[in-house]
Amino acid sequence: MEQRPDPLAETGLQFFGKISASISHEINNALAILNENAGLLEDLCVMAEKGKALDPQRLQKVAGNQLKQVRRANDIVKRMNRFSHSIDEPVSQTNIGELMGLVLALSNRFIANKNIAVDYAPPETPVLATTNPFFLENLLFNCLMQALETAGPPKAVSVAVTPGESAPVVVFSGLEGLANGDEGFPGEQEARLMALLKIDVRVEPARKTIAAIFPG
Amino acid sequence: MSEKVLLVDDENDFLDVMSERMKSRGIDVSTSTSAKEALKLTQDGNYDAVVLDLMMPEMDGIEALAALKEKHPEIQVILLTGHGTVEKGIEAMKLGAMDFLEKPIDMNTLTEKIHNARAQKMLLVSKKTEEKIKKIMTEKSW
Numbered sequence: 001m002e003q004r005p006d007p008l009a010e011t012g013l014q015f016f017g018k019i020s021a022s023i024s025h026e027i028n029n030a031l032a033i034l035n036e037n038a039g040l041l042e043d044l045c046v047m048a049e050k051g052k053a054l055d056p057q058r059l060q061k062v063a064g065n066q067l068k069q070v071r072r073a074n075d076i077v078k079r080m081n082r083f084s085h086s087i088d089e090p091v092s093q094t095n096i097g098e099l100m101g102l103v104l105a106l107s108n109r110f111i112a113n114k115n116i117a118v119d120y121a122p123p124e125t126p127v128l129a130t131t132n133p134f135f136l137e138n139l140l141f142n143c144l145m146q147a148l149e150t151a152g153p154p155k156a157v158s159v160a161v162t163p164g165e166s167a168p169v170v171v172f173s174g175l176e177g178l179a180n181g182d183e184g185f186p187g188e189q190e191a192r193l194m195a196l197l198k199i200d201v202r203v204e205p206a207r208k209t210i211a212a213i214f215p216g
Numbered sequence: 217m218s219e220k221v222l223l224v225d226d227e228n229d230f231l232d233v234m235s236e237r238m239k240s241r242g243i244d245v246s247t248s249t250s251a252k253e254a255l256k257l258t259q260d261g262n263y264d265a266v267v268l269d270l271m272m273p274e275m276d277g278i279e280a281l282a283a284l285k286e287k288h289p290e291i292q293v294i295l296l297t298g299h300g301t302v303e304k305g306i307e308a309m310k311l312g313a314m315d316f317l318e319k320p321i322d323m324n325t326l327t328e329k330i331h332n333a334r335a336q337k338m339l340l341v342s343k344k345t346e347e348k349i350k351k352i353m354t355e356k357s358w
Binding site: 024025028029031032033034035036037039040043047065068069109112113114115 | 226227229230233236272273276298319320321323
């Protein structure tokens with residue numbers, strides 16, 4: 001008998017896998033640059049052994065490049081750590097603005113691959129909701145991916161988190177390619193996440209927006 | 217004469233250090249941060265090899281490889297990736313990639329592959345020239 005995991009768990013695992021793969025790619029890129037800088041130091045040593053003078057400024061530049069990549073990898077690992085811990089509590093009071101910032105940072109690679117500029121200014125005052133942070137990240141990531149698919153021209157998406165009139169709202173705007181009925185979005189995965197989180201995702205082609213409206 | 221190589225990657229820091237290391241090995245290297253720009257730079261077909269990152273914005277390495285091989289079948293393409301998969305490797309080889317290397321790269325391996333790429337390109341160019349001459353010889357009555 002075929003055993004299939006719970007569809008919601010499957011959705012969450014797919015999301016976790018996608019983000020982990022992207023993060024591993026980013027870390028690997030930083031490691032590749034560190035590797036080449038270490039190789040360059042070896043090259044300089046070989047040249048010094050052959051009598052070519054070592055230039056301290058050249059060495060300083062290599063050290064600076066290495067530090068830059070260490071800081072970059074450290075930021076990526078911090079994001080990964082925050083993301084991994086978001087699954088710790090099934091329900092918690094969550095700062096939506098911060099969580100949206102994390103989702104965007106985790107999506108760097110996806111955004112860069114689409115060559116789309118994403119504009120996001122976190123709300124000035126915290127916008128809070130009691131929710132499941134991991135699955136909220138999943139739903140907002142899916143909304144962002146759909147926004148990237150339907151962005152522009154120009155290739156730009158704006159993201160805003162607002163307290164709303166009665167409940168928080170996350171709006172993805174500038175979706176010039178959004179059309180009536182041809183998006184297939186929200187799909188099955190999003191429907192599961194929306195049911196769990198009691199969030200309404202509205203696709204509004206006239207306004208060129210996708211909005212995630214939290215329960216009041 | 218040194219090998220003429222175009223190195224394509226969207227990470228400027230990677231391009232800087234790689235090109236410095238390649239130059240110190242006597243390779244004539246140019247760089248580009250996008251596949252689209254790389255296609256323009258290779259229009260005259262005078263590179264022995266193109267070292268191409270698989271994951272790049274707008275046009276990825278596989279797409280760029282297909283476009284390059286269509287225009288310049290003799291250009292040797294070595295793909296680089298941060299997360300190589302067997303499937304992508306097979307796809308790249310089917311499209312005519314000379315080889316597929318995972319980052320971080322071993323510079324000696326890459327240098328060796330670039331030497332081989334030049335030899336392979338020269339062989340293909342000389343075959344093409346030979347075919348052209350044969351065609352002329354059979355078509356013309358002297």
